[in-house]
Amino acid sequence: xxxxxxxxxxxxxxxxxxxxxxxxxxxxxxxxxxxxxxxxxxxxxxxxxxxxxxxxxxxxxxxxxxxxxxxxxxxxxxxxxxxxxxxxxxxxxxxxxxxxxxxxxxxxxxxxxxxxxxxxxxxxxxxxxxxxxxxxxxxxxxxxxxxxxxxxxxxxxxxxxxxxxxxxxxxxxxxxxxxxxxxxxxxxxxxxxxxxxxxx
Numbered sequence: 001x002x003x004x005x006x007x008x009x010x011x012x013x014x015x016x017x018x019x020x021x022x023x024x025x026x027x028x029x030x031x032x033x034x035x036x037x038x039x040x041x042x043x044x045x046x047x048x049x050x051x052x053x054x055x056x057x058x059x060x061x062x063x064x065x066x067x068x069x070x071x072x073x074x075x076x077x078x079x080x081x082x083x084x085x086x087x088x089x090x091x092x093x094x095x096x097x098x099x100x101x102x103x104x105x106x107x108x109x110x111x112x113x114x115x116x117x118x119x120x121x122x123x124x125x126x127x128x129x130x131x132x133x134x135x136x137x138x139x140x141x142x143x144x145x146x147x148x149x150x151x152x153x154x155x156x157x158x159x160x161x162x163x164x165x166x167x168x169x170x171x172x173x174x175x176x177x178x179x180x181x182x183x184x185x186x187x188x189x190x191x192x193x194x195x196x197x198x199x200x
Contacts, residue, residue, distance in 0.1 A: 057107075061104060082137070082140075082141065083106050083131065084105050085144070087109075109123060111144055141170070146188075
């Protein structure tokens with residue numbers, strides 16, 4: 001005997017495929033859609049179709065955009081001498097929220113992960129090197145995540161960029177503000193020790 005009508009089961013299964021959505025959350029979302037006014041479901045469906053059809057990668061930086069070049073690349077007020085290299089478009093959003101960076105970005109769309117079959121040719125690296133041919137760029141900030149794959153990618157990029165005479169820096173990482181040493185994992189503590197700075 002079926003638990004739910006077939007379309008409801010299918011909707012639950014589709015929601016459950018989304019990252020961070022377990023079976024119970026998928027079921028809650030499905031019943032929310034069912035109990036909401038019909039326009040809620042139609043607007044959600046339209047938004048899903050629109051985002052798949054209209055959003056593409058910026059031909060310059062690789063960020064997700066609906067215009068090419070993206071709004072950041074076409075903003076003449078941004079500092080064009082600094083490029084911040086990130087793993088994904090969501091990292092651009094995170095840095096932009098801080099309102100503390102006014103340079104340009106370059107989105108790799110992943111990290112080197114040989115065990116998963118992701119190599120250099122799978123990442124947006126060639127276009128980064130092409131951008132660096134422009135003598136305007138003076139510094140590249142590598143802002144990959146502090147993971148084994150992120151660190152490997154950062155080291156690989158640094159080896160490619162440093163010979164070009166461009167300053168190459170890495171985002172500082174280690175202890176978050178307000179953290180207690182006793183609750184901090186070994187990897188984070190190691191990175192904090194390696195990234196220590198002289199007190200002024």
